[in-house]
Amino acid sequence: MQGDPGRGESQVRGPSEERLALRWAALLCGQESIAGLSLHAAKNQILAWAATNLDIQPSVLAAMRQPLPEHLVTTRFLHAARSLEVGLEHIKQIMLDLNRPEADCIGAMTRLARHFQSDESRLLEWKERARDAPQFQGWLPAFRHAAAYLENSLPTPFERLEEIRSELGKMCAEPHRFLEARERERFNHSFDDFKKGYIDYYFAAHEDTVHIVGNQERMESKVDAVALRNLELLSDINHADRSYLNRVRAIGRWVQAHQCNLPVREILAFHPRCYCDFNPMGSRHLAESVNQMNDAIRQGIDHFRSILRRSKMIIIQELRDMRIDDHHAKQIAALLSRGPMIPLKQQSIDILNAVIRRHTGSFLTADHRLAAVAPDVPADW
DSSP, X not given: OTTOGGGHHHHOOOXXXXXXHHHHHHHHHTOGGGGGSOHHHHHHHHHHHHHXXXXXXXXXXXXXXXXXXXXXXXXXXXXXXXXXXXXXXXXXXXXXXXTSTTOOHHHHHHHHHHHTTTOHHHHHHHHHHHHHHHHXXXXXXXXXXXXXXXXXXXXXXXXXXXXXXXXXHHHHTOXXXXXXXXXXXXXXXXXXXXXXXXXHHHHHXXXXXXXXXXXXXXXXXXXXXXXXXXXXXXXXXXXXXXXXXXXXXXXXXXXXXXXXXXXXXXXXXXXXXXXXXXXXXXXXXXXXXXXXXXXXXXXXXXXXXXXXXHTHHHHHHHHHHHTOOXXXXXXXXXXXXXXXXOOOOHHHXXXXXXXXXXXXXXXXXXXXXXXXXXXXXXXXX
């Protein structure tokens, strides 16, 4: 019958065949009313439907042949996409044959039913995919972005984000499901959740690690500025060991050299890493560098306080003889104690230097360098 569509009407005439043909015509056109029409009227309705509903653009079909990143293309997807194209070609041919004056509606619908293996659900599924094909094509650029973003994004320490990532990976492994609009919507929603959480995580880690210098508030929250100033002043004491301050400054220069002032949140909207290639999980030495600065500051101050306490009685007697004002006397007294320090001023250091000049030998003996040469600065600083 398929080879001679024009002879179908003379061959198939039974009432059951007519009802079945009208049923498939109604399904094809999505018009239940066709089931109650004559064969001639049904033929006209089918042709009218075909004139406006079989206009899937060739570019849409071409895009569906290779729509995904190469490593995501699967046989099942390509088969599903090909089924849409083959179905369209077959139905168009049926419509061309049906448009002939002698063509038979029953024969045409019999061919249609045969193509879909007499399974109405297959026809309905094909129609849905045909209607959705342009939307699928329009969605592909967003999917390519999402797939590339997931592939290049870095691991996070958050279980929820990693669960979403895993679920997205499973969805990408079955791309044929994206031919359904609800599956694309589910993917989009999950990816948006992942991307938002990922950006928040990466941005916070980036700002906390490589965007410190130049950010006064963050710098103050990381580095003990008062203690640093105290170390700088103590390092100006006569014969002072400046290795601690030098180490702090070396770490500071290294930290500054690895800073990044790029608009990272804007970058993350399109790319899962800042252009500085910061890796939160692989840059722990950067995160620890400020802690190392604070440790060196504390060690240096402890070193100077220990040396000065060895000459505590000399210093106290000199302060009495010099009649130092209470303000600076309290700073020096706190320095010589084992308790908290008071922020030092330059004049307090000048006073200590005056004492040391009068008792240089005693202070050098008390020092012994305290075996207190600071640890060597690592070569990568």
